[in-house]
Amino acid sequence: MNAEQPRAPRWMAEAGSAVRRAALPGLKAAVRREVSPVLHLRRTQESAAGLGRTAASPWSRLPEGFALLQVQRSHTPGIRDGYRLRGWCGPLKVTCEPGPTRLAAPGVSLGNLRRGDGEFPSEVLRAVLHWSDNQERLADWINRIRARHGADLRLIIWDDTGYELPWELFRLPGEPELGLPGGLLGALVAVSRWTTLHHVDLGLPRDPGAFQGGVLAYLHRDMAHDHIALAPYAPRPHKELTPFLKALDVPADRTGLVYMGCHGEYGHSVTRLQLGGRTWAEFNEEKMDLLRRDHSLVCLNACHSGRFVDNRAQGEEAWRGFAELFLRKGAGGCIVTAGAIGDPEARAMVHRLVTEVTARSWQPLAEKLRAFRAEAVEEFGGLAVIPSVRNDDGEVDAVGQKRVLRLLYAFMFHYYGHPRTPLRLVGHDEGRSIGG
Numbered sequence: 001m002n003a004e005q006p007r008a009p010r011w012m013a014e015a016g017s018a019v020r021r022a023a024l025p026g027l028k029a030a031v032r033r034e035v036s037p038v039l040h041l042r043r044t045q046e047s048a049a050g051l052g053r054t055a056a057s058p059w060s061r062l063p064e065g066f067a068l069l070q071v072q073r074s075h076t077p078g079i080r081d082g083y084r085l086r087g088w089c090g091p092l093k094v095t096c097e098p099g100p101t102r103l104a105a106p107g108v109s110l111g112n113l114r115r116g117d118g119e120f121p122s123e124v125l126r127a128v129l130h131w132s133d134n135q136e137r138l139a140d141w142i143n144r145i146r147a148r149h150g151a152d153l154r155l156i157i158w159d160d161t162g163y164e165l166p167w168e169l170f171r172l173p174g175e176p177e178l179g180l181p182g183g184l185l186g187a188l189v190a191v192s193r194w195t196t197l198h199h200v201d202l203g204l205p206r207d208p209g210a211f212q213g214g215v216l217a218y219l220h221r222d223m224a225h226d227h228i229a230l231a232p233y234a235p236r237p238h239k240e241l242t243p244f245l246k247a248l249d250v251p252a253d254r255t256g257l258v259y260m261g262c263h264g265e266y267g268h269s270v271t272r273l274q275l276g277g278r279t280w281a282e283f284n285e286e287k288m289d290l291l292r293r294d295h296s297l298v299c300l301n302a303c304h305s306g307r308f309v310d311n312r313a314q315g316e317e318a319w320r321g322f323a324e325l326f327l328r329k330g331a332g333g334c335i336v337t338a339g340a341i342g343d344p345e346a347r348a349m350v351h352r353l354v355t356e357v358t359a360r361s362w363q364p365l366a367e368k369l370r371a372f373r374a375e376a377v378e379e380f381g382g383l384a385v386i387p388s389v390r391n392d393d394g395e396v397d398a399v400g401q402k403r404v405l406r407l408l409y410a411f412m413f414h415y416y417g418h419p420r421t422p423l424r425l426v427g428h429d430e431g432r433s434i435g436g
Contacts, residue, residue: 223261306336333417
């Protein structure tokens with residue numbers, strides 16, 4: 001959320017208080033069969049940047065029910081800004097070479113949902129669905145692994161393209177003969193993301209066992225409302241960034257969640273990435289020994305906190321962003337946002353998200369986020385009819401656009417980490433676990 005945001009477009013201003021009072025999607029407990037615990041999804045001897053480099057690969061050791069989709073840039077002659085898809089799930093594999101429909105697609109980025117000069121939400125959603133429908137081979141592979149593993153499927157998407165492809169919104173066709181409903185991937189399958197961590201010998205995400213302990217929080221005054229959800233765990237959140245960062249460098253009690261509610265800024269160079277007014281480089285200088293010790297979950301309730309930039313301007317071929325930074329510092333997982341979220345909507349939705357993420361301590365975070373998105377789709381009413389930009393009178397359908405916006409917001413929260421890791425927070429009042 002930018003500290004200084006341009007004036008909202010007219011259609012947003014005219015949406016009215018009736019839309020703001022509309023119920024945001026709740027979360028229902030997801031029912032799943034118990035499976036054998038997974039200890040690791042980690043390489044011990046291979047370079048993090050070397051995924052797919054050799055025959056002795058981590059996907060050959062994926063636990064039952066796990067799938068890996070690798071998305072890499074390609075420099076195939078004659079194809080500009082293309083990407084290659086490779087997927088593994090036991091014996092079921094897929095390879096999609098770069099081509100006319102596998103190119104950088106800036107029109108599907110959720111970063112386009114900017115206030116003032118952004119695209120209409122319905123047009124972004126339609127663009128995402130069009131992009132999805134062009135990926136038939138990928139959709140077929142995902143449906144095959146869905147049929148094989150059912151609700152136990154856990155999909156890791158390792159995307160190093162920097163193209164901001166909205167995988168959680170990828171539309172899957174239904175296959176009634178296999179008992180597979182169609183819909184949006186992130187609402188049908190527990191999805192987690194991953195990225196290359198530079199200068200760290202870590203491949204696929206490791207399982208810290210659980211994000212367990214108390215909460216260390218920093219809340220900008222504009223996000224003070226977040227304290228309602230965090231109050232049982234963080235009675236005195238930091239109101240200034242310097243003491244918060246000091247607490248990260250000098251750990252005390254075991255911490256399960258590091259939470260930042262603040263403004264974020266994005267630009268096309270690493271120097272333009274900011275959280276709470278501090279630059280990416282300033283965060284990068286911090287030791288963050290707490291993360292290295294506890295492998296806590298980091299939740300960044302800040303606009304654009306999940307976006308990456310190409311850092312060739314500083315002499316390296318690497319994608320940098322706050323998710324990569326906190327994971328490299330030792331975080332066991334990271335929840336970030338893929339773009340800008342309007343303040344009224346963010347306060348309500350983030351409160352709901354934090355409340356649900358911190359509840360039911362047995363349930364993995366990836367599954368909680370899947371259920372969160374599924375409720376958003378249910379409230380939206382399906383994708384058969386998407387609101388038009390304008391009504392018959394030529395005026396923008398403000399209510400319809402806000403309705404689509406709420407759906408897209410639910411898919412804007414991305415989780416980087418192990419698919420099976422739960423969050424078990426300890427209440428400050430009695431030193432006991434809350435939730436479950």
